Amino acid sequence: MTRSANMAFYTPHMDLDLRLVRYFVAVAEELHFGRAAARLYIAQPSLSAQIRHLEELLGTQLLVRTTRRVELTPAGALFLAPARQLLAAASEALRAATAPAPVRVATIVDGLDTLPKILREMRRLHPQLDVAQGIAGMPRQLAEVEADRLDVALGRRTRLPVGLAGELVRFDPVRVVMRADSSLAARDPLPVAALGSARWVFGSTEHTPDWVDFVVGFLKEAGVDPGPVRCSQVPLSAILEQVSELDGVSAWPVSCPDPGFGLVVRRLVEPTPVFEWELVWRRDAASRPAVTAMRAAARAAADRCGWLDPGLAVTRAAA
Known part of the structure; x- marks a missing residue:
């Protein structure tokens, strides 16, 4: 069953793939799969597949896709800020390594x-x-x-x-x-x-x-x-x-x-x-x-x- 936007995105035992989080943040900021794929230097079909994989792992839809635009769902909007914080923390950890x-x-x-x-x-x-x-x-x-x-x-x-x-x-x-x-x-x-x-x-x-x-x-x-x-x-x-x-x-x-x-x-x-x-x-x-x-x-x-x-x-x- 798909979780509501007010529930936790994942269980304490689930590990998030930072690559998938980075892909989501890029799409959320660009609101366009083509521009996000160019920014990430990957193919657009691959990016779409990875975003779907992330949504399946989280058990909730993060993005609404139409032929004209891409929008964040309420769950996606809630996920964006901590996702950015997660990537920033990961970058800082890499610099400290x-x-x-x-x-x-x-x-x-x-x-x-x-x-x-x-x-x-x-x-x-x-x-x-x-x-x-x-x-x-x-x-x-x-x-x-x-x-x-x-x-x-x-x-x-x-x-x-x-x-x-x-x-x-x-x-x-x-x-x-x-x-x-x-x-x-x-x-x-x-x-x-x-x-x-x-x-x-x-x-x-x-x-x-x-x-x-x-x-x-x-x-x-x-x-x-x-x-x-x-x-x-x-x-x-x-x-x-x-x-x-x-x-x-x-x-x-x-x-x-x-x-x-x-x-x-x-x-x-x-x-x-x-x-x-x-x-x-x-x-x-x-x-x-x-x-x-x-x-x-x-x-x-x-x-x-x-x-x-x-x-x-x-x-x-x-x-």
């Missing part, structure tokens, strides 16, 4: 070399630390750091909320990728204004709106109107496919990999745009081992790779 918690970090797009080089230095400096890595655009990363679901964010330098602090870690000169048989490929470097008639391919305005704004910004600075922003999928491979198929061009920072057969990269001048990478953390978490380790690793990578060479930050005139 001898083994350090994994460093929680995300990268903007898979394939860029900034985060891998920082993590390589961290493994050298702090081999005892594990890393839990995901993929998220910078706006979402900042929200996750504020919510204490990421230890650090790494992406475009921006104006930060009051509770966050940041440190510049890299000047990343931006170039342009195009087909090798393009008429523009014969010029290197290329003035940005020479790309006025090119067909531009952008990243996702939903995933990386800050990157799209950056590219549109330096194009307009040079008097180039790129026209409607054509949004590709997030992977770099999707951008390269569109560049090749559409005979287009796309901004391609030094941190990007070699584009592969049939495509070439050309330098940009007038201006030479520079993407500034910043490491961001919560001010009240500045002394955490995860944060101090990532800051030390980022500085080591910057020193080893010359990322903060002042010459990289200077807009250069055409050669």
Whole structure:
């Protein structure tokens, strides 16, 4: 028989699975299974099945699901506050344990070399630390750091909320990728204004709106109107496919990999745009081992790779 909202959720002899509690809290806060699944980095069907399993264990319904929305039942509303307290207590217990918690970090797009080089230095400096890595655009990363679901964010330098602090870690000169048989490929470097008639391919305005704004910004600075922003999928491979198929061009920072057969990269001048990478953390978490380790690793990578060479930050005139 299903228990009422006024009765205990479980017997004193039942052990709650913290993973199931964490899943419930995510859905309760998002009130959307898709967003909660993305936040947890799991598949939506798996999340739905786990929530049903938790409800079966507790003997009561926690959520009302319809095709349009998700709502808490009275029992779910009563369960939410102690569930959060349980997760907070568990997190504190992990931090107090001898083994350090994994460093929680995300990268903007898979394939860029900034985060891998920082993590390589961290493994050298702090081999005892594990890393839990995901993929998220910078706006979402900042929200996750504020919510204490990421230890650090790494992406475009921006104006930060009051509770966050940041440190510049890299000047990343931006170039342009195009087909090798393009008429523009014969010029290197290329003035940005020479790309006025090119067909531009952008990243996702939903995933990386800050990157799209950056590219549109330096194009307009040079008097180039790129026209409607054509949004590709997030992977770099999707951008390269569109560049090749559409005979287009796309901004391609030094941190990007070699584009592969049939495509070439050309330098940009007038201006030479520079993407500034910043490491961001919560001010009240500045002394955490995860944060101090990532800051030390980022500085080591910057020193080893010359990322903060002042010459990289200077807009250069055409050669």
